[in-house]
Amino acid sequence: MNRDRIVTGIILIGIGIMFLLANMGLVSWWSFSALFDFWPLILVVVGINIMFKKNTIVSVISWVLFFGVLIGFSFYNFNGDMASGRPGTHNMTIANQTETTEGDVKLVLGGVKMNMSSTENHLFDASYSSREIRTEERHNDNKVIIKVEPKEKNKFIKTNSDSEYFNAKLNKDVVWDIDASIGAVSGELDFGDLSIRNLDLDIGAGNIDLFMGDQYIQSNVEINTGASKLKLYIKEGVGVKIKLAGILSKTNLSDLGWVKEGDYYYSNNYQEAKSQINFDINVGVGKFDIIVR
Known part of the structure; x- marks a missing residue:
């Protein structure tokens, strides 16, 4: 058989096995970030293939060992996470402080299922899988600043999956910037x-x-999205632009x-409403609906 075809086939099989294991829930999608840890090993394997270009057996063994190490590392990490209560048990909780009246939240997340709501128990309470x-x-002073972001930007590459989530609750007595x-x-x-400024x-x-x-009194909301389905629920009586x-x-x-x-839509009660929300929405391709309830 042609050597290049064999090597290409092994690479595709290896990638397919990793995706299959992730879909079956046997490893986490985050296991694919291991590629960034093991990229020097790819150079080693390529170097071996160049040195033994005419030896198909050596090429096959080198790639099989590479994917074996990668899959083995994924299993090891995943089982370690499960043994320690992960994934899904990472928490961040900030206790109530009477002097805190404002909050600033900055989130940088990849592909994720996300839910956010209000709470009276803490300033901020989050659970996440990654x-x-x-x-x-x-x-x-009177402000809390919260940041949630990847540990390493080059590792924050993942596929959206039901197993990856971020849930957070924000204190309803604090004015928030998100x-x-x-x-x-x-x-x-x-x-x-929530009081969203x-x-x-x-x-x-x-x-x-x-x-x-x-x-x-007056909230400002800016949404920029590529391809999305967005439903916006507005409380009856709120003025909307x-x-x-x-x-x-x-x-x-x-x-x-x-x-x-011009470029703006105004609800009929916008001027006299006690609470107003100004929206600036840019949807690349998708669906956008407003429901007043």
């Missing part, structure tokens, strides 16, 4: 009971239900009977 996430907490950059996401962001969502692709309430851009396959804005002036 051990590659680094969290940081700082207090500045800046989130997410690769691919599905889930529910229920801010109906500024919300900035940068999403690659996803399916998101966003709930906004009337707890803050929306600037919408992008290529939308479907939107119900024209069915709401709102006033359109």
Whole structure:
């Protein structure tokens, strides 16, 4: 048989086995980050193949050993996570502090199922599945600053999976600024009971239900997304201004009977509403709906 075909076949089989194991839940999708740890081994294998170019057996053995090490390392990491209660048991909890009245949350996440809501028990309470996430907490006078981001940027490459999640609850008595950059996401962001001053969502692709309430006088929400399905739930009585851009396959804005002036849509009660939300939404390709409830 042709040597190049054999080697190519082994590489495809090895990659296929890794994807199969991940889909079956036998290893985590995060195991693929091991490629960044073992990239020098790829150079070793390629070097062996160059030195023994005419020896098919050596080439086959080198690639089989490479994928054997990679898969073995994935099993080892995954079993270690399970033995220590991971994945899914990483937590970040910030206790209530009476002097804290403002919060600043910065999120950088890959592909993930995400849910956010309110709480009275803590300032901030989060649980997440990935051990590659680094969290940081700082207090500045009456403000808490929270960062959730990858430990190493070059490792934050993953495939969206039901096994990867990030759930968080924010204190309902604090005024929040939220800046989130997410690769691919599905889930529910229920801010109906929260005082949201500024919300900035940068999403690659996803399916998101966003709930906004009337707890803050004037909220500013900016959403930039590639290919997404976005449902926006607004509490009845809230004044809404929306600037919408992008290529939308479907939107119900024209069915709401709102006033359109230039690039903006205004709810009929915008001027007199006690609580107002200003939206700047850019959807690359996708669907956008507003539900007033």
